[in-house]
Amino acid sequence: CALPISWKRGRKRTMPKKSDKGKALKTAKAVKKGRSRGVRKVRTRVQFYRPKTLRLPRNPRYPRKSAPSRKRFDKYRVLKHPLTTESAMKMIEETNTLVFIVDIGANKKQIQAAVKLMYAVKAVKVNTLIRPDGQKKAFVRLGADVDALDVANKIGII
Numbered sequence: 001c002a003l004p005i006s007w008k009r010g011r012k013r014t015m016p017k018k019s020d021k022g023k024a025l026k027t028a029k030a031v032k033k034g035r036s037r038g039v040r041k042v043r044t045r046v047q048f049y050r051p052k053t054l055r056l057p058r059n060p061r062y063p064r065k066s067a068p069s070r071k072r073f074d075k076y077r078v079l080k081h082p083l084t085t086e087s088a089m090k091m092i093e094e095t096n097t098l099v100f101i102v103d104i105g106a107n108k109k110q111i112q113a114a115v116k117l118m119y120a121v122k123a124v125k126v127n128t129l130i131r132p133d134g135q136k137k138a139f140v141r142l143g144a145d146v147d148a149l150d151v152a153n154k155i156g157i158i
Contacts, residue, residue, distance in 0.1 A: 078114040
């Protein structure tokens, strides 16, 4: 199998450079030895938990609220008015209990606090119900040391 003469003549033979030889030796050494790419972490469980990364605190450019929100209930809004029906009067006399119509959104703790602030008496127990007309009625039981009849006189029910 003879090659054309023109191809043999046109090819130049060059000697490898010194740096090329050094690179080749380095590569051969690396191939023989083998390269370590670090130790792989041993996983002991199947589940993967995302690593905890840096969490910076919020640093807003402007406040999201223009003004602080005001309290929804004060003592005057919680208690609307005392109830002056016959059954309410009977409860004042017999069970030491005052009856109020209160705000529909007020809870028992707010009612108890409002009675304490308005009339300077401690409520032992508060029972509530919502009447068929949609208003909330609160039965405020006073302690044995305070007479509900005196408080009712002070309020102006009786």
